[in-house]
Amino acid sequence: MRQFIFAAAIAVLAAAPVRSASVITADRYLDVATGNYVEHPAIFVGDDGRITGIADARTVKWGSTVKHIDLSGETLVPGLIDMHVHLTSLAEIGGYRGLQYTDSFWTAIGVANAKKTLDAGFTTVRNVGSANFEDVALRQAIDGKWIEGPRIIAAAYAIGATGGHCDDNSLPPSLDRKQMSVVNGAEDARAKVRWLHKYGAKVIKICATGGVFSLGDSVGGQQLSLEEMKAIADEAHMLHLKVAAHAHGDEGIHDAILAGIDTIEHASLASDATIKLAVQHRTWFDMDIYNDDYILATGTANGTEQQSIDKEKMIGLKQRQTFQRAVRAGVPMLFGTDAGVYPHGQNARQFAKMVEWGMTPLQAIRAATSSAAEALAQTGDAGTIAVGRFGDMVAVKGDPLQDVRLLEHVDAVVKGGAQIERAAPSTAAIPAR
Template sequence: MRRFLIAALLAAVAPVSVHAASVITADRYLDVATGRYVEHPAIFVGDDGRITGISDARTVRFSDAIKHIDLPGATLLPGLIDMHVHLTSLAEIGGYRGLQYTDNFWMAVGVANAGKTLDAGFTTVRNVGSANFDDVALEQAIDGGWIAGPRIVPATYAIGATGGHCDDNALPPSYDKKQVSVVDSPAEARAKVRWLHKYGAKVIKICATGGVFSLGDSVGGQQLSLEEMKAIADEAHMLHLKVAAHAHGDEGIRDAILAGIDTIEHASLANDATIQLAKAHHTWFDMDIYNDDYILATGTSNGTEQESLDKEKMIGLKQRQTFQRAVRAGVPMLFGTDAGIYPHGQNARQFAKMVEWGMTPIEAIRAATISAGQALGQAEDVGQIAPGRFGDMVAVKGDPLQNVRLLEHVDAVVKGGKLVARTVPAP
């Protein structure tokens, strides 16, 4: 019996046989599917950046060939996912002030913003709109190891109607130039989806209604018809792409849901019937309910036009009230911040606002992890700490289920099983 016990003990501390390039250890990790903590994890990540297995760190001894990332005292969560960012935009430069800069300036700041976003713990983002295919360029540079940043799901140009939120109404007719993303019929809409897909779009973004920062339009007025939206959704889904619809007004939200759009961005003025329709169709709401604080606090100091500020004053509180009603109704919810409308790197400030307006901490965290992975169609890649998923994690000290604001200042970021060298100061 003694020999048996000694043999069992030696087996328990034998070098791990799991094939891995690195192993991450911490006090515990959050299983976002169950909402429970798993104590003393040893999370093994292979050469391809995916998790190969999870063991109890107290029962395994690690081979010297495996890179050991030890995070004592830390709680691990899956790498966070922001479903609505604009990496090549700056909140600090708004309105006509942006015309002072060259076209390539925005790509340059996009590199810095990508680094800030990763440092803040967001290892995956959906970039829903950028000019010149800049988000595809960022994706290529990050994936190639040339620059630091999150995994990017690029939308490239956002599709909209002439004179709408995705067009440019800021200049007089003598400077008129039809934006490459403008469509004015279902046929043009289908062709535009194919063109964007050809050059790297992995999600399609549309502008179904007016917006806060577009000039000369009603923030809630519908701008794409049901037929145009359905043509876009059908074409995108045929190409295995998801579709996101910028939509503030109730009519535009409703038609986007009926057209088969996958996620509704902003969803500010959805009434109770439309909320129930979203629930019935399992259409995700992706609501940026933090940035109202920043927009109203900075006013016109960043170049924001008074017209846009007036729109935000009208819509901000209503959006948060809609969020509250949608959560209570059981609409599937996502975490999307519209970073670029407020400074990049501060994405996690929205968690507390989501809790303030009706979510529990685990619901808010799920919106930025497992739910986001599902909405992206990448549930087998991101959103959980589990075998087969990418080894993307963030570490905090303490219990984020008790204090979700801990996520505003993460202690460490791991992407693909590698510790991120954080060069940008935490916000």
């Protein structure tokens, strides 16, 4: 009898959470941990924006003081996480055209891009590189409720070598200046990590190899030494910060893994041996395999230099093939789009590409939810619809496990238990490759 009373009391508490500010109801939600749907949920969210309880909407009651967000006919998925964005960049302005705009223009653009990203269902992003601590400023403005946008894990400046991908190679020697992001040697690299942390960086980004949009370098050539990368990783980890490495070339990816870097961005030319090393070290790959379509379709029309287009032609298909091999080998994978290289707000277009190149829809969704939260060390905050997590979720009609492209057009976005008032979605077509 005592056991029955105790069980009944627990059921009542679970069905009627206290101190709830809002309740979200829908036809079902996706439990990303199991891959199963939970039918008829009533998800209660407290004043702090965290889920206080989940009950059966058919039997639970809530008072008139609880705001009801009725999403009947919808399937809920945890708020999406993009692990690689540049909110203060525009795909529509490339190459030297960017020099036509004043420095603060990019911060202003970041405000608009943050809203587009949130409206698209991405309630958390990792911003891996921006000048002048612009992403830190955006985070402060969003957290202070001055503007709307996703939760931002900001890297601020990305650390790189002189003349490398994180340096500015677009100007002549007469206009040369040492970029804030540049380091030379391990001790210089340690000091840069401390400086970035001092002014608000919550993740460290490095450029281990060359890149597509940097001028004059080899896209795969290694640019930071193993010693420099290990110094950065050790210093960041001591400060409880994760490290992301931009790395296209195999040697740079290999050394970044050995250095203890947490996530490899792009990972385009990783060999089978390096993929095996990533599995052994449980190093995350964060591969932007959609944007090749946009880059090659737009070409130089937005100002992008021809040498960058040539680099993309060289690695685009190889990157997708590497993605396929990495998935098959069991590398832990993340969802990262490099939005800013293609238009913000279209982040979810990558889901279908990930499925096309070897993932199941559930694996692709986990890459943007529970796996992303794990890589961010935020499993207690984001990535799942569960008690204690942020009340972040998106709603779609239909079954995203059958058609992952449903996530390209979400019907509603909830952040911290509040439904976002969204702008009308853009009808602009994306060029087909």
